[in-house]
Amino acid sequence: MPTMCQFRAVNIKNSSYLFIAGLLYLISSIPALAQDSSPYEREYPVLDYGREQLQDVVTGLQGRIDRGELVMEYDSRRGYLDAALEALNISPSSQLLVFSRTSLQQPLISPQTPRAIYFNDDVYVAWVQESGLLEIAAMDPEIGPVFFTLSQLESERPQFNREFRTCLRCHDSLSLTGGGTPRFMMSSNYTGVAGQLVSHEGSIMTTSRTPISSRWGGWYVSGYHGEQRHLGNLLIRTADDIADENLARMGNRQDVSGLTDTGPYLTPYSDIVALLVIEHQVEVQNQIARTNFYARTLLDEADVLSAAEVEQGLQLLSEELLQSLFMVGQPPLTDSIEGTSGFAQTFMANGRKDEQGRSLKDLELQQRLFKYPLSYQIYSKAYAGLPGRVKEIITVRIEEILSSEYSEPDYSHLRTEDKQAISEILAATGWQD
Numbered sequence: 501m502p503t504m505c506q507f508r509a510v511n512i513k514n515s516s517y518l519f520i521a522g523l524l525y526l527i528s529s530i531p532a533l534a535q536d537s538s539p540y541e542r543e544y545p546v547l548d549y550g551r552e553q554l555q556d557v558v559t560g561l562q563g564r565i566d567r568g569e570l571v572m573e574y575d576s577r578r579g580y581l582d583a584a585l586e587a588l589n590i591s592p593s594s595q596l597l598v599f600s601r602t603s604l605q606q607p608l609i610s611p612q613t614p615r616a617i618y619f620n621d622d623v624y625v626a627w628v629q630e631s632g633l634l635e636i637a638a639m640d641p642e643i644g645p646v647f648f649t650l651s652q653l654e655s656e657r658p659q660f661n662r663e664f665r666t667c668l669r670c671h672d673s674l675s676l677t678g679g680g681t682p683r684f685m686m687s688s689n690y691t692g693v694a695g696q697l698v699s700h701e702g703s704i705m706t707t708s709r710t711p712i713s714s715r716w717g718g719w720y721v722s723g724y725h726g727e728q729r730h731l732g733n734l735l736i737r738t739a740d741d742i743a744d745e746n747l748a749r750m751g752n753r754q755d756v757s758g759l760t761d762t763g764p765y766l767t768p769y770s771d772i773v774a775l776l777v778i779e780h781q782v783e784v785q786n787q788i789a790r791t792n793f794y795a796r797t798l799l800d801e802a803d804v805l806s807a808a809e810v811e812q813g814l815q816l817l818s819e820e821l822l823q824s825l826f827m828v829g830q831p832p833l834t835d836s837i838e839g840t841s842g843f844a845q846t847f848m849a850n851g852r853k854d855e856q857g858r859s860l861k862d863l864e865l866q867q868r869l870f871k872y873p874l875s876y877q878i879y880s881k882a883y884a885g886l887p888g889r890v891k892e893i894i895t896v897r898i899e900e901i902l903s904s905e906y907s908e909p910d911y912s913h914l915r916t917e918d919k920q921a922i923s924e925i926l927a928a929t930g931w932q933d
Contacts, residue, residue, distance in 0.1 A: 539672075539680065543679065543797070544681075544793050544796070544797050545800075546796050546797055546799075546800035547642075547643050547792075547793055547796060547797075548643070549643050549682070550664070551643070554640050554642075554643070554646060554662075555640055555641050555642055555881070556622070556623070556638040556639065556640040556641070556646055557588060557622050557623050557638055558588070558623060558636055558638045558646075558648050558660050559638075559640075559660075561587050561588060561660070562659070562660045564587075565657055565658060566657065570587060572584070572587065572658050574654040577764065578627060578764070578766075579627075579634065579652035579654075580634060580650055580652060580658055581625070581627045581634060581766075582766070584625055584634060584636070584650065585618055585625060585766075588620065588623055588625065589620060590618045590619060590620045590623065590625060591618075591620070591842075591843065591846045592618065592766040592767055593767065593769070593771065593774070593841040593842040593843040593846050594618050594619050594620065594771070594774050594778075594841075594843055594846075594847075595616055595617070595618055595765065595766055595767050595769055595770060595771070595774070595841065596616070596617045596618075596619075596719065596720075596770050596771070596774055596775060596778065597614040597615070597616055597617075597719065597720040597756065597760070597762075597765070597770040598614055598615050598617065598718055598719045598720075599611040599613075599614040599615070599691065599695050599718060599719070599720065599760070600687075600689045600691040600695055600697065600717070600718025600719070601694075601695040601696060601697070602687060602689060602697070602718065603615060603626070603635070604635060604666065604667065605628045605631050605633075605635070606695075608628045608629065608630055608631055609628060609695055610694055610695040611691075611693065611694075611695055611735055611759075611760060612760060612761065613628070613629045613630075614720060614760060614770075615627070615628050616628075616765055616766070617778075618766075619774075619778055619781075621781070621850075621876070621877070621880065622638060622639050622880070622881075623636065623637070623638040623639070624636065624637045624638070624684065629764055631652060632651065632652050632653070633649045633650060633651055633652055634649065634650040634652065635647075635648075635649055635667075636648040636649070636650060636660065637667075637671070637684060639785050639789075639880070639881075639882045640882070641880075641881035641882045641884065641885035642792075642885050643682075643789075643792075644681065644682050644785075644788070644789030644792060644793070644882065645671060645682040645683060645684055645785070645786075645789055646662065646682070647662070647663045647664075647667035647668070647671060647682075648660040648661060648662055648663060649661050649663055668682065670685065671683055671684065671685060673786070673790065681786075681789055681790045681793045681794075682789060683786045683789065683790075684782040684785060684786060685705065685782070686705065686706045686707070686778065686779050686782050687703060687704065687705050687706060687718070688702075688703070688704050688706050688710070688714060688715050688716055688717040688718065688719075688731055689702060689703040689704075689717045689718040690702030690703070690717055690718075690731070690734075690736050690742070691717055691718040691734070691735065691736060692735065692736055692737070693735045693737060695718075697718075698736050702717060703717075706779055707779060707780075707782070707783040708776070708779045708780040708783050708827065708830050708869070709783075709829040709830055709831070710779075710831075711831050712725075712728050712729070712730050712831065712833075713728075713729050713730060713731075714731065715730050715731065715732075715775070715779070716730045716731050716732035716775060717731035717732070717734065718731075719732045719733075719770060719775065720732060720733055720756040720759060720760065720770040721733055721751070721753070721756070721770055721772050721775065722753050722754065722755045722756050722768075722769045722770050722771055722772065722839075722840055722841065723752075723753070723769075723771055723772030723773060723837065723838055723839045723840050723841075724752050724772075724836075724837070724838040724840070725751060725752060725772060725835060725836075725837050725838075726752075726834075726835025726836060727748075727834070727835050728751075728833070728834055728835050729744065729747040729748065729751065730747070730751065731747070732750070732751070732770075732775075733750040733751065733753070733756070733759055734746070734747070734750055754840050755767075755768035755769050755840060756768060756769065756770050767841055769839075769840060769841035769843075771839045771840065771841040771843045771844075772837060772838075772839055773837060773838075773839035773841075773843050773844045773847075773863065773865065774839065774841065774843040774847075776837065776869050777843075777847060777869070780827070780830075780869060780870075780875065781877065783824055784824045784825060784875045784877045785877065785880075785882065787820065787821050787824040788821065788877065788880070788882050788883055788886065789882070790817075791817045791818070791820070791821045791886060791890060792882075792885065792886055792887070794813070794817055795813070795814055795817050795886065795887045795889075795890050796887055798810050798813045798814065799814075799887055799889070814887075814889055814890055814893060815893060817890065818890050818893040818894050818897065819897070821890075821894065822894060822897055822898070822901070823910065824875070825874060825875045825877070825878060825894075826873060826874055826875075826901065826911060826914070827868075827869075827870065827873040827874075827875065827913070828910050828911065828913070830868065830869065830873075830913075832867050832868060833865070833866065833867050833868060833869070836865055836866045837865040837866075837869075838865070844863055844865070847861060847863070848861050848862055848863060851876060852876075852879060852925075852929040852930075852931075853929070854924060854925050854927075854928035854929060855928060856924075858871075858872065858921060858924075858925050859872075859876075859925065859929075860872055860874055860875065860876040860878070860879075860922075860925060860929075861876045868913075872918060872921050872922050872925060873913065873914065873918060873922075874898075874922045874926075878926075878931050879929075879931055891932075895932070898926075901914070901919075902914075902919045902922055902923045903919070904916060904919065904920075906919075
């Protein structure tokens with residue numbers, strides 16, 4: 501059996517994380533920590549991931565329910581879904597439908613009964629027909645992704661129950677084998693007519709850096725994307741089903757009502773713009789969480805590591821997060837994208853705007869996803885919850901990257917006008933408040 505350090509060396513390809521892995525292996529080898537039963541308790545005790553007091557929006561909602569400030573209305577068709585979305589300020593236009601059997605409730609999921617996912621900047625809600633529970637994931641500003649279920653049995657005071665290993669068996673970046681951190685997940689899978697995975701070789705975790713041609717297998721996709729191909733809407737029986745002519749036939753749809761019965765759902769859409777946005781958001785949130793876990797652990801063990809090692813680790817972690825924030829490596833769009841659910845308009849309307857009405861949430865959708873390529877997650881409470889030294893490093897680097905003379909290849913996608921606009925938006929919208 502490989503040691504933890506060997507395991508990380510196999511699973512973490514980026515050289516900066518190999519450095520961090522070595523430092524964390526040193527920390528996790530301390531006998532007093534190794535006695536703890538939970539991987540998170542052993543490797544990241546400073547985070548106290550199992551704490552009772554959380555700061556996420558779902559915990560806040562539960563407090564309102566418990567104090568009698570909010571009554572959750574029960575619906576005979578969808579249980580508490582509608583009420584939860586309203587209470588969490590999640591638009592139905594964000595609806596995404598996934599029919600691959602890749603979640604906790606896989607026996608109930610199929611192309612005829614896809615799992616519906618709804619989201620905003622901080623929280624995700626999943627609903628499955630005939631299920632006894634809702635699944636909820638939220639970004640806690642101190643400990644990152646946290647997971648809940650909500651019983652679909654009518655109750656005077658519904659209870660969001662926090663989940664640990666049931667969800668973290670999958671929602672851990674190394675599947676609880678050591679060195680992992682909690683994560684949100686997006687995947688693309690070659691999916692058969694019953695929702696089953698037909699090839700593990702065709703199953704990948706996707707981010708905003710994944711080519712569109714490899715995305716959304718096992719998902720329904722509505723909206724228009726021109727000649728660009730993706731794997732959405734496909735039920736694979738033979739290899740011919742992924743031929744280019746079939747991919748072309750299955751794309752560019754106003755809605756997905758011709759592919760599945762959308763009557764039980766809030767909308768007939770599984771919007772392509774929402775898919776693009778959620779992939780970017782999940783990537784950045786996971787990076788924030790991993791940076792937070794690693795950085796706080798390094799800082800907490802400064803007596804074990806030298807000051808130079810700690811600082812080098814923080815610098816490397818910050819640079820990885822910066823690349824996600826600045827959308828480094830996102831493939832360009834080769835045709836314009838148009839959603840049909842109204843998600844794009846709702847999403848942009850909620851952005852922090854400067855005097856000219858510009859926002860980091862402004863979508864471009866012609867050659868790239870965002871008009872001003874710096875993530876709106878820079879405003880999030882999770883980003884604000886990062887260690888102060890990490891934010892200091894990132895602030896200095898943002899100023900460097902946005903300077904007119906900066907020309908590092910990784911950031912060559914930032915045009916002069918982009919840099920100026922982003923600088924002005926940040927200055928006007930109080931991103932460090």
